[in-house]
Amino acid sequence: MISEPFSSTSDPVAAAAALPRGGRLRVPRGALTRAVGAALLAIPLLAGLMPVPAAADFRLCNRSSSRVGIALGYKDGNSWATEGWWNIGANSCETLLRGDLVARFYYVYAIDYDLGGEWSGKAFMCTREKEFTIRGIQDCLARGFDRTGFFEVDTHEQKSWTVQLTERKPGAAEVGSGLPPPPMPQARP
Numbered sequence: 001m002i003s004e005p006f007s008s009t010s011d012p013v014a015a016a017a018a019l020p021r022g023g024r025l026r027v028p029r030g031a032l033t034r035a036v037g038a039a040l041l042a043i044p045l046l047a048g049l050m051p052v053p054a055a056a057d058f059r060l061c062n063r064s065s066s067r068v069g070i071a072l073g074y075k076d077g078n079s080w081a082t083e084g085w086w087n088i089g090a091n092s093c094e095t096l097l098r099g100d101l102v103a104r105f106y107y108v109y110a111i112d113y114d115l116g117g118e119w120s121g122k123a124f125m126c127t128r129e130k131e132f133t134i135r136g137i138q139d140c141l142a143r144g145f146d147r148t149g150f151f152e153v154d155t156h157e158q159k160s161w162t163v164q165l166t167e168r169k170p171g172a173a174e175v176g177s178g179l180p181p182p183p184m185p186q187a188r189p
Contacts, residue, residue, distance in 0.1 A: 121151030
C-alpha cells in the first residue's frame with residue numbers, strides 16, 4: 001500500500017477541524033515572548049559567525065600629543081602622485097588609502113601643527129599649502145608647488161600597513177608591530 005504524505009495545511013477541512021473554537025490558534029503569551037526573545041538574541045551571534053572581509057588599508061596613527069597634517073606620496077600607475085592634507089588629532093588614527101596596497105613603497109610627510117617640527121625625509125615630492133592631489137614629482141617649483149622631503153615607508157609588499165608617528169624621547173622604547181621607527185621631528189627653518 002502506498003501512502004501519501006499528509007500535512008494539516010494541505011487539507012483545508014482537516015486544518016479547520018484542528019483549530020480551537022472560533023477558528024484562531026492560541027499560543028501562550030509567555031511562549032511567544034520567549035521565542036521572539038531567543039530569535040533576537042541569536043541574530044548578533046549569527047552575525048558574528050559570518051565571514052568579514054579583512055580591511056586592507058594604508059593607515060597612519062598619530063601617537064604624539066599634537067595635531068598633525070599628513071601628505072602622502074605613492075606610485076599611481078606609471079607616474080607618482082602626492083595627496084594632502086589629512087588632519088589627524090593627537091592619539092588618533094586615520095585611513096589614508098582604502099583597499100589592498102598595490103606598491104611596496106609609500107612616502108609620508110607630516111607637520112606638527114601645535115609644537116612645530118616635522119617628520120620628513122630625502123624623497124622630494126610636490127606639495128602645496130591647501131588641499132591637493134598632484135600628479136608627478138618633477139619640477140615642483142616650476143609648476144607652482146612646494147618641494148617637500150618625504151620619508152619612505154617600506155610595506156614589504158603587505159596588503160595592509162599602519163605607520164605610527166611618535167614623539168621620540170631619549171631612552172624610550174619603541175612599541176610597534178615591526179615597523180621601522182619614524183624619523184625624529186625636526187624644527188622647521
